[in-house]
Amino acid sequence: MACIGVVDTTFARIDMGSLAVDELRNLMPDAVVKRLTVPGIKNTVWGALKLIKEGCDAVIVLGWVGPTQTDKYSYLATSIGLMQLQIQTGVLVLDVTVHEDEAGGDEKRLREIAVDRTKKHVWNLYQLLRGDLSPYAGKGLRQGYPHAGEIV
Numbered sequence: 001m002a003c004i005g006v007v008d009t010t011f012a013r014i015d016m017g018s019l020a021v022d023e024l025r026n027l028m029p030d031a032v033v034k035r036l037t038v039p040g041i042k043n044t045v046w047g048a049l050k051l052i053k054e055g056c057d058a059v060i061v062l063g064w065v066g067p068t069q070t071d072k073y074s075y076l077a078t079s080i081g082l083m084q085l086q087i088q089t090g091v092l093v094l095d096v097t098v099h100e101d102e103a104g105g106d107e108k109r110l111r112e113i114a115v116d117r118t119k120k121h122v123w124n125l126y127q128l129l130r131g132d133l134s135p136y137a138g139k140g141l142r143q144g145y146p147h148a149g150e151i152v
């Protein structure tokens, strides 16, 4: 039985962790889901490794990046950490991040982005655990926005 880790943060302004857990239950009702909420994105590497050590086969990390340059640097550091973690463990760690400044201050839009991106990346994780996404290659899939679509 698959074990899926969910790591999210208190820094986030939308509860993407709960959205991810709900969507995992929809797509993978038999999977064990282990959730760990940490203070912020820079703590997610530790959280993901903890869940991997506890036996998770894959981890989805839900991060929220603030609008300042310092926030962006924190995210860059985290991204490198999450990539290193995958190199060292070989475990898929799917980084799902919402940037607070990507909706131009429109908080309703920001929620829509967070919900759409979380659900679609849970779907991506589900597909990757069952094989790969090759049936969707080149289809212009987007998370947080409508699919851009294929150029034909």
Ligand SMILES: Cc1nc2c(=O)[nH]c(=O)nc-2n(C[C@H](O)[C@H](O)[C@H](O)CO)c1C
Pocket: 009, 011, 012, 039, 040, 041, 042, 043, 063, 064, 065, 066, 067, 070, 071, 072, 074, 075
């Ligand atoms: C500058 C900064 N920006 C963010 C952010 O954009 N998103 C986030 O989740 N957390 C941020 N943090 C906090 C760090 O991730 C971490 O929680 C603290 O440095 C404590 O280790 C910091 C310190």
